[in-house]
Amino acid sequence: MAYDKFSILTSSAVPLPIENVDTDQIIPARFLKATERKGFGDNLFRDWRYNSDNTPKEHFVLNNPIYSGKILVGGKNFGSGSSREHAAWAVYDYGFRCVVSSFFADIFRNNCLNIGVLPVQVSAEYLDKIFKAIEANPKTEIEVNLPEQRISILETGESESFAINDYKKQNMLNGFDDIDYLLNIKNDIQQFAQNTPL
Amino acid sequence: MSKTLFDKVWDSHVVHHIENGPDVLFIDRHLVHEVTSPVAFLGLKNRGIKVLYPERTFATADHNTPTRNQHLPVKDKLSANQLKALEENAKAHDIPYWGLGHEKNGIVHVIGPENGITVPGATIVCGDSHTSTHGAFGAIAFGIGTSEVEMVLSTQCIMQPKPKSMRITINGELNNAVTPKDVALYIISQLTTSGATGYFVEYAGEVFRNMSMEGRMTVCNLSIEMGARGGMIAPDSATYEYIKGREYTPKDKDWDKAMEYWNTLYSDNDAAFHKEISFNASDIEPMITYGTNPGMGIGIQSGIPTAKAMDAGAATYQKSLAYMDFNEGEAMIGKPIDFVFLGSCTNGRIEDFRAFASIIKGRKKAENVTAWLVPGSHKVEEAIKAEGILDILNESGFELREPGCSACLAMNDDKIPAGKYAVSTSNRNFEGRQGPGARTLLASPLVAAAAAVTGKVTDPRELMELQEA
Numbered sequence: 001m002a003y004d005k006f007s008i009l010t011s012s013a014v015p016l017p018i019e020n021v022d023t024d025q026i027i028p029a030r031f032l033k034a035t036e037r038k039g040f041g042d043n044l045f046r047d048w049r050y051n052s053d054n055t056p057k058e059h060f061v062l063n064n065p066i067y068s069g070k071i072l073v074g075g076k077n078f079g080s081g082s083s084r085e086h087a088a089w090a091v092y093d094y095g096f097r098c099v100v101s102s103f104f105a106d107i108f109r110n111n112c113l114n115i116g117v118l119p120v121q122v123s124a125e126y127l128d129k130i131f132k133a134i135e136a137n138p139k140t141e142i143e144v145n146l147p148e149q150r151i152s153i154l155e156t157g158e159s160e161s162f163a164i165n166d167y168k169k170q171n172m173l174n175g176f177d178d179i180d181y182l183l184n185i186k187n188d189i190q191q192f193a194q195n196t197p198l
Numbered sequence: 199m200s201k202t203l204f205d206k207v208w209d210s211h212v213v214h215h216i217e218n219g220p221d222v223l224f225i226d227r228h229l230v231h232e233v234t235s236p237v238a239f240l241g242l243k244n245r246g247i248k249v250l251y252p253e254r255t256f257a258t259a260d261h262n263t264p265t266r267n268q269h270l271p272v273k274d275k276l277s278a279n280q281l282k283a284l285e286e287n288a289k290a291h292d293i294p295y296w297g298l299g300h301e302k303n304g305i306v307h308v309i310g311p312e313n314g315i316t317v318p319g320a321t322i323v324c325g326d327s328h329t330s331t332h333g334a335f336g337a338i339a340f341g342i343g344t345s346e347v348e349m350v351l352s353t354q355c356i357m358q359p360k361p362k363s364m365r366i367t368i369n370g371e372l373n374n375a376v377t378p379k380d381v382a383l384y385i386i387s388q389l390t391t392s393g394a395t396g397y398f399v400e401y402a403g404e405v406f407r408n409m410s411m412e413g414r415m416t417v418c419n420l421s422i423e424m425g426a427r428g429g430m431i432a433p434d435s436a437t438y439e440y441i442k443g444r445e446y447t448p449k450d451k452d453w454d455k456a457m458e459y460w461n462t463l464y465s466d467n468d469a470a471f472h473k474e475i476s477f478n479a480s481d482i483e484p485m486i487t488y489g490t491n492p493g494m495g496i497g498i499q500s501g502i503p504t505a506k507a508m509d510a511g512a513a514t515y516q517k518s519l520a521y522m523d524f525n526e527g528e529a530m531i532g533k534p535i536d537f538v539f540l541g542s543c544t545n546g547r548i549e550d551f552r553a554f555a556s557i558i559k560g561r562k563k564a565e566n567v568t569a570w571l572v573p574g575s576h577k578v579e580e581a582i583k584a585e586g587i588l589d590i591l592n593e594s595g596f597e598l599r600e601p602g603c604s605a606c607l608a609m610n611d612d613k614i615p616a617g618k619y620a621v622s623t624s625n626r627n628f629e630g631r632q633g634p635g636a637r638t639l640l641a642s643p644l645v646a647a648a649a650a651v652t653g654k655v656t657d658p659r660e661l662m663e664l665q666e667a
Binding site for chain 2: 018115177
């Protein structure tokens with residue numbers, strides 16, 4: 001399905017300076033039982049966010065009212081593990097539109113791009129700068145400029161460029177998805193299929 | 199131009215290449231299960247379209263299914279709902295559906311090869327990261343998200359940039375009690391869980407050549423745990439022997455035609471990989487994990503590394519040890535355990551049950567241990583019975599459950615309780631993976647068996663020596 005267009009996002013950010021955040025943490029398997037795509041945000045980081053009696057864990061960042069915003073900033077190797085797109089849905093449904101890290105797991109990155117959440121990969125040094133800026137001022141605004149492929153900490157002016165392939169960039173800017181593209185070349189695909197050996 | 203095995207299979211499936219963008223990749227076989235497909239089918243419904251190639255699509259129920267009393271209605275309402283949705287979707291789109299109780303039912307990555315759906319040189323996808331398993335046959339196989347499941351259902355294609363290539367070569371002879379699982383856990387411990395991100399791996403060398411097809415599946419299965427999109431092994435006589443005559447493999451003239459293609463499936467001598475890594479077989483010991491990702495593994499006789507020795511951030515490392523309630527420098531041997539799980543798409547095949555039985559035979563299950571032995575499919579279950587393994591298990595105080603993913607991801611009732619330790623033959627030891635608060639030690643079926651009869655982490659070689667003596 002088509003998704004929200006993404007151009008320039010300016011927002012405060014939520015810091016999660018933990019490495020190897022896997023998709024079982026982002027959304028535990030027991031919450032994958034829906035047959036529709038809704039309500040996943042409630043269970044984002046469920047076991048880090050809530051005790052077993054469903055009371056919030058005070059120290060977890062999503063339960064700390066001083067942090068908010070549409071950008072989630074995570075440590076290295078964010079989104080490793082399972083292919084569950086539910087992890088990306090949970091991130092989106094909670095209200096994030098962009099995830100920043102110094103390294104993303106492949107499938108999670110793809111899943112984000114496919115639903116209109118922009119994964120922004122920055123250098124380890126720049127990631128550190130973002131964490132420090134948020135630590136100094138939790139309301140620090142970060143600008144993610146997709147047309148120019150640039151991320152900036154507005155307060156300090158520190159910025160860095162990020163990569164995204166042209167095709168996905170156009171999709172994000174216009175809110176198109178891959179199925180629109182593929183359905184458009186269905187004849188080519190059917191012709192190709194006739195000549196496959198398997 | 200010289201090509202790698204991966205290049206040959208990938209390039210022959212590219213329908214379109216988009217400049218500075220992804221390739222449109224044709225998918226030969228699509229495996230579907232109940233958890234990652236309902237939203238994709240809903241997408242087709244909203245667009246008013248049907249599955250383009252139902253004959254290339256296969257559906258089974260495995261992720262959320264109970265491993266007891268499968269003949270009764272599924273109690274969990276949400277799980278039952280997902281199963282019903284898959285059954286209805288399969289029916290509406292003319293897709294074969296092997297639901298609970300069906301003779302071909304089982305874990306999606308076990309039944310693919312079993313039924314000959316998995317063949318060399320194919321592109322195979324499934325909404326599950328351990329789809330990499332099928333690479334054991336020289337296929338390009340990888341996990342996809344639900345948006346991509348929708349793409350494949352509706353157009354039989356996905357759009358992805360071609361990954362880089364990596365070759366991991368291991369020569370030499372494996373030590374006693376070192377299984378394919380140990381080889382994989384060793385590689386991941388050396389590369390870390392992100393060491394192969396962005397790459398597609400080819401496994402080469404004597405160790406993989408000499409490995410059974412089931413062993414190759416275990417290795418390829420775990421490729422994703424080092425971040426790789428997938429892993430593959432060039433097909434050889436062992437591959438053809440395994441697939442020949444299975445229900446969905448090509449027959450007669452089609453077999454000959456396929457063989458012409460399969461005979462081209464190897465990396466050319468001078469083919470260039472983006473990255474080459476090699477290890478010595480003799481360096482690999484029976485492995486066990488001590489932390490909360492599959493890269494945190496050590497030889498079973500080793501001590502837990504200190505934070506200083508780790509590449510990962512010290513804070514993350516200490517958080518992980520705190521979750522496990524382990525300390526730096528401690529030995530793993532002798533640690534008491536509570537649960538043993540034998541099963542999953544990693545180690546739920548007949549050879550895994552044979553290995554487990556070889557250790558427990560003539561011994562008794564430790565009283566402090568709860569053991570869940572879950573075959574990967576009904577066919578595996580049948581073989582366990584036919585080979586007399588079930589009798590060995592029962593005599594030692596173990597029982598066999600019904601097939602499914604079970605405690606590997608604990609979507610059903612098979613949840614390890616909070617704080618308890620489980621030696622598990624599955625693939626992930628993430629926090630809460632096997633149940634909220636559960637603590638997982640990943641290991642081979644031999645190590646799991648040794649733990650099951652001693653109630654603690656035990657080197658299986660000790661028990662094997664006793665048997666031999």
